[in-house]
Amino acid sequence: MDLKSGSLFLLAVLFEEIGELAEAVRKEKIEDVEEELADVLFMILSLANYFNVEPEKRLFEKYIEGDPSKNWDLPSA
Template identity: 40%
Template sequence: MERLQREVDRVIKSFGGYWEPFEMLGAVVEELGELSREMLKFEGIKKDEGNSRIEEELGDVLFALICIANYYNINLEKALDKTISKYSFRDKERWRSSTL
């Protein structure tokens, strides 16, 4: 993940630098909308003859999130490790069948 964060940083700096924080948040929201549209098409909820681009849109969401992490100097690998631990502890009983 650190390699990806460095690569995104290189690309963004080659474009002149990061957007303002709420502009980047807007980009995340926009990309999530595009991901949602592609998932609706894939699941047959929204009719479209084109090919699903879920992979591309997931990449776009991740890129936008990495931009925010880089702006705030957050190590995403460490952040995700903490989140995995949180969910592993907090929600360990949540996914068990209620019929057991």
């Protein structure tokens, strides 16, 4: 197995990109936030492709046809 193309590699890169996004948000650097959001989205789509998931279909099913708010709770104080 190629270690630079498997699902765990893709997940590790996604986590790295999320960390970079968090740093950009913390510093409130809008240009960096835009760039890191693109990187995070790319990695999410790469994972979806790896697992043959259709993101548009799942988003529609969950957020348009379903009621996602029923699973959302406010953090406990």
